[in-house]
Amino acid sequence: MSLSQDMLFEAEPYLVANEKHPFVQGIIHATLTPEQLRYYDEQDIAFEYNEVGIINALIDNSTTTEQALLFHKRQDLQLTMLRDWLHREPESMPHNWETLKQTPIQPINQLYRQHMAATVQTHSVLQILPSFAAGEWMYIELGRFVSKQARVEKEPFQSFLTMGGDDFLGPNGFIQQFFNIIDYEAKSATPREQERAKQTFLKSCLLEWYFWDAAYKQITWDDWQNAALKGKGESLL
Numbered sequence: 001m002s003l004s005q006d007m008l009f010e011a012e013p014y015l016v017a018n019e020k021h022p023f024v025q026g027i028i029h030a031t032l033t034p035e036q037l038r039y040y041d042e043q044d045i046a047f048e049y050n051e052v053g054i055i056n057a058l059i060d061n062s063t064t065t066e067q068a069l070l071f072h073k074r075q076d077l078q079l080t081m082l083r084d085w086l087h088r089e090p091e092s093m094p095h096n097w098e099t100l101k102q103t104p105i106q107p108i109n110q111l112y113r114q115h116m117a118a119t120v121q122t123h124s125v126l127q128i129l130p131s132f133a134a135g136e137w138m139y140i141e142l143g144r145f146v147s148k149q150a151r152v153e154k155e156p157f158q159s160f161l162t163m164g165g166d167d168f169l170g171p172n173g174f175i176q177q178f179f180n181i182i183d184y185e186a187k188s189a190t191p192r193e194q195e196r197a198k199q200t201f202l203k204s205c206l207l208e209w210y211f212w213d214a215a216y217k218q219i220t221w222d223d224w225q226n227a228a229l230k231g232k233g234e235s236l237l
């Protein structure tokens with residue numbers, strides 16, 4: 001079994017857990033509140049901005065020119081998506097490229113971002129790529145899942161989890177090419193390095209669940225502070 005097959009096999013329970021999460025179910029049934037959606041929107045746009053740095057690191061540490069070109073193409077898409085997303089932001093949430101950097105990063109988002117950023121110092125595509133590819137894989141699979149459900153066709157729910165299209169799917173889509181790169185890099189890696197890469201992938205899958213959960217409960221540092229200082233913690237985590 002290739003490393004990517006091994007990763008995907010072990011990631012399956014995380015995918016099922018993500019499918020069942022009330023936030024994902026809330027997208028299907030269009031039952032999320034504006035506050036839950038707003039929290040998600042703000043945190044996710046900041047998360048995607050952080051990914052720009054991770055993709056830069058992938059370009060930087062590529063072991064072939066073809067890899068560098070692929071990551072560069074993915075970066076182009078990331079920046080285009082971010083530009084269009086910023087353009088769509090409502091007046092109540094006017095982020096632009098400048099203020100995006102000051103968006104408050106709430107606890108789970110910070111944990112996830114730092115989990116990804118921590119891989120950069122390895123200078124290894126095999127270690128960095130799984131931290132990023134897991135989230136992309138999860139969104140593609142969740143997109144497949146929700147498209148098979150009787151989802152309520154109402155915005156903004158309808159456009160949620162529609163990351164698909166030829167760029168992402170199919171044998172030449174980004175995700176398959178990312179798995180090909182992981183398997184190529186795994187060939188010259190030790191078993192310990194391969195295991196580490198797999199655990200990074202799985203931790204990203206786990207943090208995807210917590211990302212939905214944080215948005216569902218709208219968990220902020222203020223909540224953490226209250227939980228710690230006023231002893232009101234039980235329901236938060």
Ligand SMILES: Cc1ncc(CO)c(N)n1
Nearest residue numbers: 044047048135136139211
């Ligand atoms: C938290 C998270 N994971 C993955 C994606 C897919 O890019 C996203 N937008 N947000």
